[in-house]
Amino acid sequence: MIQKLEFKVGLFIIVATSLIIVSVGYVAYKKGVFSKVYTYTLSSNTAENLTEGMPVVFWGFNIGQVSSMELTAKGVLIHIKIPERNNRVIRANSKFVLDKPLLGSSRIIVTTDNLNDPPLSPKVFPEITVSNDINELIKKVQPIAEKLDSIGASVATLTANLADPQGEVTRILKNVETVTAHLSKKESLLEMAVGTKESVKSIQDILSNVHNMTVRMDGILKSVDTLAGKSDAEIYGRDGVFPLLRNILRDLLTKLAKIDIALDNINKISVEAVDSTKDLKVLRNNLDETVTAIGALVDQLERIIPFQDKPGIKLP
Amino acid sequence: MKRVLCLLFLFLFLGGCSSKPTPGWIVASDQQLETFKHHFLTGGQPTVTERHFRKALEEIKKSGDLDLLGKAWLTRMALAVAVLSEMDGGEYGTIAAAHPVPANRNFYRFLTGDPAAVEGSLLPGQYRSFLKALQQGDTVKVEEAVVAMADDPLSQLIAAGISIRRHLESEAILQAAVGTASRNGWKRALLVWLERLQTFYTAAGDAAKAAAVRQRIDLIGK
Numbered sequence: 001m002i003q004k005l006e007f008k009v010g011l012f013i014i015v016a017t018s019l020i021i022v023s024v025g026y027v028a029y030k031k032g033v034f035s036k037v038y039t040y041t042l043s044s045n046t047a048e049n050l051t052e053g054m055p056v057v058f059w060g061f062n063i064g065q066v067s068s069m070e071l072t073a074k075g076v077l078i079h080i081k082i083p084e085r086n087n088r089v090i091r092a093n094s095k096f097v098l099d100k101p102l103l104g105s106s107r108i109i110v111t112t113d114n115l116n117d118p119p120l121s122p123k124v125f126p127e128i129t130v131s132n133d134i135n136e137l138i139k140k141v142q143p144i145a146e147k148l149d150s151i152g153a154s155v156a157t158l159t160a161n162l163a164d165p166q167g168e169v170t171r172i173l174k175n176v177e178t179v180t181a182h183l184s185k186k187e188s189l190l191e192m193a194v195g196t197k198e199s200v201k202s203i204q205d206i207l208s209n210v211h212n213m214t215v216r217m218d219g220i221l222k223s224v225d226t227l228a229g230k231s232d233a234e235i236y237g238r239d240g241v242f243p244l245l246r247n248i249l250r251d252l253l254t255k256l257a258k259i260d261i262a263l264d265n266i267n268k269i270s271v272e273a274v275d276s277t278k279d280l281k282v283l284r285n286n287l288d289e290t291v292t293a294i295g296a297l298v299d300q301l302e303r304i305i306p307f308q309d310k311p312g313i314k315l316p
Numbered sequence: 317m318k319r320v321l322c323l324l325f326l327f328l329f330l331g332g333c334s335s336k337p338t339p340g341w342i343v344a345s346d347q348q349l350e351t352f353k354h355h356f357l358t359g360g361q362p363t364v365t366e367r368h369f370r371k372a373l374e375e376i377k378k379s380g381d382l383d384l385l386g387k388a389w390l391t392r393m394a395l396a397v398a399v400l401s402e403m404d405g406g407e408y409g410t411i412a413a414a415h416p417v418p419a420n421r422n423f424y425r426f427l428t429g430d431p432a433a434v435e436g437s438l439l440p441g442q443y444r445s446f447l448k449a450l451q452q453g454d455t456v457k458v459e460e461a462v463v464a465m466a467d468d469p470l471s472q473l474i475a476a477g478i479s480i481r482r483h484l485e486s487e488a489i490l491q492a493a494v495g496t497a498s499r500n501g502w503k504r505a506l507l508v509w510l511e512r513l514q515t516f517y518t519a520a521g522d523a524a525k526a527a528a529v530r531q532r533i534d535l536i537g538k
Contacts, residue, residue: 313346313376313384315423315440316353316394316470 036084039067042096042108043125047076049098049106050128056080057099058089058110066108077125080108091117098130345375349388353470356395357497359504382415390423397427397477398470399508427478442471450482459488469496473505480512490516507537 028034044050047069056064063086068079082090094112108128120126349372355365369392376384389408396403412421422438431450439447442465449457458479465472476493479485490513497506510533517526 312342313349313387313391315387315419316391316474 032083032085038082038084038087038090038122040080040082040090040120040122041125042078042080042128043075044078044098044128045075047071047078049100049130050076050078051106054105054107056082056108056110058086058112063089063110078128087119089115090120091115092120092124093117094120094126096126096128098128100131339379341375341378345372345384345388348372348375349391353391353395357399357470357500357502357505359507382411383417383420386411386415386417386420390420390427393424393427394470394474397481398473399505400477400480400512401508403427427474431482440471442468443475446475446478450478450484453484455484455486458484459486459492462489463492466492466496469500472496473502473509476509485516487513487516503536507533 050066050069052066052068054066055062056066064080064082066078067081070077070079089110089112091112091114093114094110097109097111098106099109100106109131348368352365352368352372354360355368369388372388373385376388386408389406389411393403393405393408408424412424418435419438422435423440426434426439426443426447431447434447434451436444436447446458446461446465449461462472462475462479465475473493473496476489476496479489490509493509494506494513497503497509510529514526514529514533517523517529
């Protein structure tokens with residue numbers, strides 16, 4: 001009876017132990033412990049950012065890891081271990097890139113263009129190339145920074161043009177003031193009313209000036225619009241400098257258009273030698289309004305635009 | 317006929333009104349050089365200050381204009397004079413040898429050499445009365461000329477620096493330089509000139525004034 005019991009216990013232990021061994025063996029088999037592991041050697045001129053145990057990744061899957069590294073006279077040799085089941089992706093044309101992401105740990109990424117290529121010979125030591133996300137980011141940011149720089153330079157050019165005593169805006173304003181001052185002279189208006197040849201020529205000249213000014217002002221507005229399209233909201237936003245300037249210039253255009261109409265009228269009057277008292281009064285009012293508006297405009301421009309000397313390097 | 321004449325007049329007027337926009341490199345180099353001056357005088361980070369100067373040179377080099385390149389280096393030398401430090405001519409010598417510009421050479425002599433060899437008519441206008449006084453070697457006239465340059469603060473500091481280099485030091489010159497640096501917020505220049513003023517008072521045996529200046533330096537130097 002006792003012998004029978006001992007036999008059963010012994011059998012139980014043997015079966016249990018066998019089951020444990022089989023289970024462990026099965027798990028180990030499934031984990032590839034018994035499968036063949038291929039070792040490849042990569043080369044690099046530095047071991048920076050490389051560590052033992054670093055994953056080797058192919059298409060986002062871990063296919064192996066860095067097993068060891070050694071320093072040689074020609075650089076650093078990195079040994080990677082790839083299990084047999086993943087070995088098919090390591091081909092002669094495979095490229096090995098050390099990827100240093102902006103966040104997270106580094107890894108070696110394997111890229112293989114053609115999986116049908118012959119396998120990589122263990123005697124060949126492919127070189128690891130480095131992909132640095134931070135550097136890549138800087139490379140991407142650099143053109144943007146350059147673009148911003150060029151926008152800044154354009155803004156400065158435009159500002160310089162506005163600030164230039166010989167520049168377009170100042171010249172236009174001076175022209176307008178000259179024209180209005182000329183027209184507001186009593187003698188000149190009387191001459192125009194009389195309709196002499198000189199006065200007709202004078203009016204034509206003035207009209208030419210006004211048309212010219214309008215064309216040039218439109219050009220400036222277009223430039224401002226183009227620039228505003230490229231710039232950021234902070235500078236060119238609803239309350240930014242350039243929308244303000246644009247509004248001011250548009251206001252000036254409206255005022256110039258008024259003078260234009262009035263001058264057309266006078267032109268007719270002078271040619272037809274008709275009584276012009278009423279029109280002259282309207283013109284005079286328009287001119288006064290324009291002169292006041294331009295004065296205010298100049299003040300506004302000076303307040304809004306950071307006027308500076310015309311750029312140019314001079315001795316200090 | 318009248319219309320043709322009007323049209324002709326309009327074209328002439330349009331032609332007269334045309335003006336060329338300032339090239340980008342001029343604007344950029346000018347901005348960079350101005351920023352360099354500001355950083356230099358206020359005591360900005362040396363690497364940043366230097367970067368602006370290099371950037372200004374790069375912009376000028378885009379045009380290949382050796383006159384402006386020389387002027388940029390002369391500006392740097394003049395700034396060194398303004399803060400009483402050693403001048404670094406850098407590439408100026410090579411540039412001047414390759415492309416001599418009388419005005420630049422004259423300004424270089426003004427900064428470094430004998431005032432008697434400097435041609436007043438080739439100097440920027442603001443220095444002329446100062447140069448005259450300097451050539452006479454009269455300290456009183458020199459200090460009057462320096463004080464009178466208040467409208468052009470950087471030129472005033474440069475003139476004051478040249479006076480010191482010519483051993484024409486006086487309280488009025490030092491005070492003028494301190495006042496100018498202070499008004500413009502040029503901290504580096506201010507500290508340098510205050511140190512010089514303190515040394516001047518110490519050498520003159522005016523311990524109270526020297527101590528007051530020292531206190532000012534200690535308070536703003538922190």
